[in-house]
Amino acid sequence: MSASTALLTDRYELTMLDAALRDGTASRHCVFELFARRLPGGRRFGVVGGTGRLLGLLRDFRFGDDELRYLRDADVVSPEAVAYLESYRFQGSIAGYREGELYFPGSPILTVEGSFADAVILETVALSVMNHDSAVATAAARMSIAAGDRPLAEMGSRRAGESSAVAAARMAYIAGFGATSNLEAGRRWGIPTMGTAAHSWTLLHDSEEDAFRAQVEALGPETTLLVDTYDIARGVETAIAVAGTGLGGVRIDSGDLPAVAATVRAQLDALGATGTRITVTSDLDEYAIAALAASPVDAYGVGTSVVTGSGHPTAGMVYKLVARQDAAGGWVSVAKTAEGKGSQGGRKSAFRSLDAGVATQELVEIADGFEQLAQPGDHPDARPLQVPLVVDGEPVSDHEGAAGVESARKHHLRVREELPIRALALSRSDPAIPTVYLDA
Amino acid sequence: MSASTALLTDRYELTMLDAALRDGTASRHCVFELFARRLPGGRRFGVVGGTGRLLGLLRDFRFGDDELRYLRDADVVSPEAVAYLESYRFQGSIAGYREGELYFPGSPILTVEGSFADAVILETVALSVMNHDSAVATAAARMSIAAGDRPLAEMGSRRAGESSAVAAARMAYIAGFGATSNLEAGRRWGIPTMGTAAHSWTLLHDSEEDAFRAQVEALGPETTLLVDTYDIARGVETAIAVAGTGLGGVRIDSGDLPAVAATVRAQLDALGATGTRITVTSDLDEYAIAALAASPVDAYGVGTSVVTGSGHPTAGMVYKLVARQDAAGGWVSVAKTAEGKGSQGGRKSAFRSLDAGVATQELVEIADGFEQLAQPGDHPDARPLQVPLVVDGEPVSDHEGAAGVESARKHHLRVREELPIRALALSRSDPAIPTVYLDA
Numbered sequence: 115m116s117a118s119t120a121l122l123t124d125r126y127e128l129t130m131l132d133a134a135l136r137d138g139t140a141s142r143h144c145v146f147e148l149f150a151r152r153l154p155g156g157r158r159f160g161v162v163g164g165t166g167r168l169l170g171l172l173r174d175f176r177f178g179d180d181e182l183r184y185l186r187d188a189d190v191v192s193p194e195a196v197a198y199l200e201s202y203r204f205q206g207s208i209a210g211y212r213e214g215e216l217y218f219p220g221s222p223i224l225t226v227e228g229s230f231a232d233a234v235i236l237e238t239v240a241l242s243v244m245n246h247d248s249a250v251a252t253a254a255a256r257m258s259i260a261a262g263d264r265p266l267a268e269m270g271s272r273r274a275g276e277s278s279a280v281a282a283a284r285m286a287y288i289a290g291f292g293a294t295s296n297l298e299a300g301r302r303w304g305i306p307t308m309g310t311a312a313h314s315w316t317l318l319h320d321s322e323e324d325a326f327r328a329q330v331e332a333l334g335p336e337t338t339l340l341v342d343t344y345d346i347a348r349g350v351e352t353a354i355a356v357a358g359t360g361l362g363g364v365r366i367d368s369g370d371l372p373a374v375a376a377t378v379r380a381q382l383d384a385l386g387a388t389g390t391r392i393t394v395t396s397d398l399d400e401y402a403i404a405a406l407a408a409s410p411v412d413a414y415g416v417g418t419s420v421v422t423g424s425g426h427p428t429a430g431m432v433y434k435l436v437a438r439q440d441a442a443g444g445w446v447s448v449a450k451t452a453e454g455k456g457s458q459g460g461r462k463s464a465f466r467s468l469d470a471g472v473a474t475q476e477l478v479e480i481a482d483g484f485e486q487l488a489q490p491g492d493h494p495d496a497r498p499l500q501v502p503l504v505v506d507g508e509p510v511s512d513h514e515g516a517a518g519v520e521s522a523r524k525h526h527l528r529v530r531e532e533l534p535i536r537a538l539a540l541s542r543s544d545p546a547i548p549t550v551y552l553d554a
Numbered sequence: 555m556s557a558s559t560a561l562l563t564d565r566y567e568l569t570m571l572d573a574a575l576r577d578g579t580a581s582r583h584c585v586f587e588l589f590a591r592r593l594p595g596g597r598r599f600g601v602v603g604g605t606g607r608l609l610g611l612l613r614d615f616r617f618g619d620d621e622l623r624y625l626r627d628a629d630v631v632s633p634e635a636v637a638y639l640e641s642y643r644f645q646g647s648i649a650g651y652r653e654g655e656l657y658f659p660g661s662p663i664l665t666v667e668g669s670f671a672d673a674v675i676l677e678t679v680a681l682s683v684m685n686h687d688s689a690v691a692t693a694a695a696r697m698s699i700a701a702g703d704r705p706l707a708e709m710g711s712r713r714a715g716e717s718s719a720v721a722a723a724r725m726a727y728i729a730g731f732g733a734t735s736n737l738e739a740g741r742r743w744g745i746p747t748m749g750t751a752a753h754s755w756t757l758l759h760d761s762e763e764d765a766f767r768a769q770v771e772a773l774g775p776e777t778t779l780l781v782d783t784y785d786i787a788r789g790v791e792t793a794i795a796v797a798g799t800g801l802g803g804v805r806i807d808s809g810d811l812p813a814v815a816a817t818v819r820a821q822l823d824a825l826g827a828t829g830t831r832i833t834v835t836s837d838l839d840e841y842a843i844a845a846l847a848a849s850p851v852d853a854y855g856v857g858t859s860v861v862t863g864s865g866h867p868t869a870g871m872v873y874k875l876v877a878r879q880d881a882a883g884g885w886v887s888v889a890k891t892a893e894g895k896g897s898q899g900g901r902k903s904a905f906r907s908l909d910a911g912v913a914t915q916e917l918v919e920i921a922d923g924f925e926q927l928a929q930p931g932d933h934p935d936a937r938p939l940q941v942p943l944v945v946d947g948e949p950v951s952d953h954e955g956a957a958g959v960e961s962a963r964k965h966h967l968r969v970r971e972e973l974p975i976r977a978l979a980l981s982r983s984d985p986a987i988p989t990v991y992l993d994a
Contacts, residue, residue, distance in 0.1 A: 122737075124709065125736075129749060188747070192772075241713070246715035271564055274868065275714075275717060276611065297565055318582060435753070441760060
């Protein structure tokens with residue numbers, strides 16, 4: 115496996131680069147925009163995810179010997195293009211929404227500026243990261259809202275590609291989860307990890323009692339015992355008999371959860387284990403979590419639904435050329451106009467209008483060139499949404515690593531407070547606030 | 555980023571290992587099985603994906619300094635467990651279905667044998683790979699069936715996590731696609747790549763004609779021109795004016811495809827470009843492909859739907875302990891019995907019963923120990939389904955790399971021929987053949 119990320123790229127980007135080197139358009143200054151035409155699934159807001167990871171991948175976006183040899187041997191591009199790529203490194207600039215920020219249809223989530231050659235070949239890697247991570251973040255935020263103050267853990271690694279699983283753990287944490295089962299996410303970004311035992315632990319032993327005793331000896335009575343391998347009532351009884359009434363928690367991974375949770379709570383209380391917590395983990399999504407709000411559940415573990423975006427595994431964002439220089443060096447706004455997939459040309463600046471701290475609209479100001487762009491102070495009742503992410507090829511390191519994760523999480527939890535109440539409902543609807551375009 | 559895959563693991567696997575080292579059960583010989591309780595989405599068959607990749611990841615499943623330091627510093631496991639993991643390498647054996655093979659509910663897709671310590675910690679990495687790759691493979695096979703003899707290209711990298719995208723390109727190819735847009739998949743496994751230009755190519759130029767001319771000069775008249783940036787009829791006219799009637803193809807990425815394809819075909823024919831192919835690429839899935847069967851379309855490009863498993867992004871496979879030694883060294887079949895998630899204990903051998911070359915049932919023979927397992931010759935009218943994948947810790951290299959991909963693809967296309975006709979329908983139904991359990 116190569117450490118380079120440069121071939122996480124669709125072939126047509128290099129084909130275009132090749133042709134552009136020949137006809138001289140490769141050096142035209144361009145503005146590409148990454149945005150979503152709509153929010154998937156009738157959701158009311160989206161959550162931007164992936165920014166910090168993308169900046170890390172950009173650092174490794176260099177064509178090394180392996181990559182160049184492949185492009186040459188497989189005749190992907192001309193020898194001239196191979197020579198150009200040998201010294202390629204992105205030298206343009208990227209501004210965009212902070213990770214964890216909310217987005218709406220048309221929000222200019224990333225604005226990539228540079229020569230055509232510089233910017234065109236980032237299309238696939240940028241979209242892969244942002245589409246996946248934003249899909250997970252958006253689903254996770256809905257679950258976090260549904261869970262209220264009860265802690266949520268992400269444990270879906272097994273239901274996602276092995277690398278996407280690590281990214282998903284990161285996004286769930288940014289969007290409000292408290293922990294993950296994924297150890298690589300713990301190692302890489304310092305995200306808290308959790309987990310005690312699977313059914314195989316109980317089945318490995320000659321009896322459930324043996325299994326519980328060994329676990330309590332190893333992990334202490336504050337551990338969580340999985341009580342549903344055989345019969346839940348017997349499992350709870352054995353758990354308390356072995357660990358005592360100071361047992362930290364029991365986990366239930368099957369059955370009709372509202373009914374089971376109530377029964378288990380009553381049983382624990384009757385046994386005197388009034389402080390023993392109940393964690394449920396069986397195929398939860400935001401709707402199941404909401405339906406358990408009145409049940410005596412202390413914590414949720416969420417797997418498949420969070421890592422797969424709860425029915426919407428990709429955010430559907432696109433990467434489009436919106437402005438470029440013409441042959442004379444002037445600025446031209448450009449957009450595809452064919453049916454159904456039109457987009458808004460022009461470079462944009464974006465603000466979230468607020469009324470007494472509550473978001474009222476996504477304000478997107480369009481300019482043809484750079485000079486006329488709205489500046490942060492231009493809309494005093496609105497919060498500017500774009501920050502510099504890459505400046506002249508250099509990623510702004512604040513957004514990367516464990517510190518980037520913590521700051522994205524804080525930012526997300528803070529800006530979520532700006533949502534109008536109606537945005538918190540789980541049912542399908544329109545975006546919570548309208549996107550309003552202004553000509554600068 | 556670390557090259558080790560050892561922390562693509564849920565924390566509870568290491569917690570169990572830790573406790574098992576203390577109570578002596580870590581060395582108990584165990585059999586874990588990876589299988590699916592059901593086929594997602596009312597599908598009629600599943601396609602096994604990921605085997606070859608998993609074997610590669612197992613080679614890197616070692617705990618290096620970074621991993622051990624994290625486990626120690628974050629107090630994930632005891633110092634004794636850290637010491638054990640320092641020299642960990644999987645020393646057990648894995649048998650299973652070949653990549654590209656079909657599977658049904660209960661098919662023993664992987665059987666992992668070894669000590670509890672050996673086998674328990676592979677759960678997450680094995681499931682991540684197999685769940686993701688099988689979900690893509692199953693969706694891709696349905697699309698390949700719907701497309702019939704028309705070539706299919708995978709171009710969904712931008713709608714999947716950047717590493718999952720590479721894996722998805724590989725699986726689509728194994729399941730019958732002819733090419734991918736993903737260059738890393740081309741480099742890594744020699745999969746044919748394709749792609750010419752995006753809308754940004756046309757928008758970069760001062761006119762569509764300039765863009766087409768530059769592309770034809772760079773790539774020759776056999777290239778494919780994207781004709782729907784502005785007006786499709788004008789785009790087609792310009793394309794032929796620039797490239798001549800020998801133009802290789804036009805691509806259409808928007809609009810009502812059956813109507814548009816018919817109009818464009820008529821226009822191309824009227825212009826004398828009777829050999830110019832039409833490729834369509836707009837939000838296709840297996841249903842849209844089937845609906846285009848009677849339209850004059852020459853090739854399909856599929857994005858989002860194939861990389862996201864067409865509505866089912868994970869195959870829902872599980873990894874369960876099915877047999878183990880007891881304290882006396884005898885074999886015990888084990889299974890969770892709680893509501894809804896029961897499974898079939900015991901080690902299994904699997905055969906596909908055939909009648910005149912057509913599959914009639916998935917025959918799964920269950921044994922308590924090893925000695926009584928059915929052997930390949932035991933069912934003369936059935937094809938044995940399990941092959942050795944890892945023997946005493948050593949991956950069988952036939953399944954890895956570019957050669958593994960080609961052989962999986964051939965195997966898939968061959969065994970797909972065994973499906974009864976009813977299995978080829980796209981509508982929701984039961985599995986095409988029943989799974990029948992026999993006691994050995």
